[in-house]
Amino acid sequence: MENSLLPEPDSWTLGGRTFRSRLLLGTAGYSSPALLFKAVQAAGTEIVTLSVRRIQVARREDTFLDEPLMHRMQLLPNTAGCYTAQDAILTAQLAREALETNWIKVEVIGDEHTLLPDPLELLKACTELVKQGFVVLPYCPDDPILCKRLEEAGCVAVMPLAAPIGSGLGIRNPHNLELIRGLVKVPVIVDAGIGTASDAALALELGCDAVLLNTAVSQAVNPPQMAAAMRYAVVAGRLAYQAGRIPRIHHGRASTPLEGRIGT
Numbered sequence: 001m002e003n004s005l006l007p008e009p010d011s012w013t014l015g016g017r018t019f020r021s022r023l024l025l026g027t028a029g030y031s032s033p034a035l036l037f038k039a040v041q042a043a044g045t046e047i048v049t050l051s052v053r054r055i056q057v058a059r060r061e062d063t064f065l066d067e068p069l070m071h072r073m074q075l076l077p078n079t080a081g082c083y084t085a086q087d088a089i090l091t092a093q094l095a096r097e098a099l100e101t102n103w104i105k106v107e108v109i110g111d112e113h114t115l116l117p118d119p120l121e122l123l124k125a126c127t128e129l130v131k132q133g134f135v136v137l138p139y140c141p142d143d144p145i146l147c148k149r150l151e152e153a154g155c156v157a158v159m160p161l162a163a164p165i166g167s168g169l170g171i172r173n174p175h176n177l178e179l180i181r182g183l184v185k186v187p188v189i190v191d192a193g194i195g196t197a198s199d200a201a202l203a204l205e206l207g208c209d210a211v212l213l214n215t216a217v218s219q220a221v222n223p224p225q226m227a228a229a230m231r232y233a234v235v236a237g238r239l240a241y242q243a244g245r246i247p248r249i250h251h252g253r254a255s256t257p258l259e260g261r262i263g264t
Contacts, residue, residue: 009238012209014047014187015103015135015156017074021046022204022234024076024189026214030223033064039217040069043227048073049105049212051080052095065099076137078105083118085125092129103135105159105212115165119146123153130154139191142176144183151184158184159212162203163193166215170199174206181207197226197233204237205245 011018025045030036040048048070064070077095079088085108092104106126110118117140126138130153138150142160150158160180163169170193171177181188187209194200194213203211211234220226 009235010242012187014210015137019046019074021231022210022238023200023230024049024210024212025217025227026050026212027064028214029218033067035223036064036218037067037069038224039227040073042224042231043217044231046072046074047076049076049078049214052077052091052098074103075099075101076103076105077101078139079107079125082108082125083110083121084108085121085128088121088125089128089132092125092134093132096134102133103137104129105137105139107139117141117161119143122146123149126150126155127153137189142173142180144176144179147180147188148183151186155186157187157189157209159189159191161192162190162199165192167193168195168216169193170195171202171206174202177203177206177208194230197229200230200233201237201240204234205240207241210234 011020012022021044023043023045024047025040025043026049027036028051030039077099079091082088082091088106088108092106095104096102106122106129108118108121108125109115119141122138122140126136129136136155137157137159138155139159139161140146140150147158147160158180160177162171177190189210189212190203190208191212194211194216196216200211200213213230217223217227217230
């Protein structure tokens, strides 16, 4: 088939901006800035995340963000490492001042071992940050009711986990992601736990709008190649979702008609 005949995935809107890529990429854990830049290019991403620490808030020109490639990216600083709403709010304020963006991915961790989000502190932080004019994207459990509450608080998207951060376990509860997709009207971005390309494809096949990942690429044996795999996986998953899969049945069904068989 000619490439020109292949359908193109549709664009999507997040925080008032339109994007073509449905893959958001983290910037932590790469062995060198050069390897990070290669992965970003291979991923074809338009949104990159980065953590902001209270004690290490640098100016853009003092970091890897000074690379021309990164100037084309929508920056999404995050509040990684925060355990209370107050800490997350302060970190977001520092990020806005240092990076000159009001976009923020809100993480409020409830447990050091599992690194699962604290839903109560998360909702509190997001509610306040929306009031302060931030474009808020919360990293949250795959809880449909919490996702609805975050939407009602004014978050521009919800970001339910697939599995614990950095685990690579893939999507553990696809049913909940489908419930979330059916319950909220804002974009659903699957965040955390993605391990390989098939996980990313499944997220889009379930109707989610995008995938955010970091460890699956930065800790791969070949990060740029894995980034490329994720790029094509989200395209394939979105096209499959739009195409409409066949129903699941519990018995065989012939793909060709039985009429006209030899001997009948």
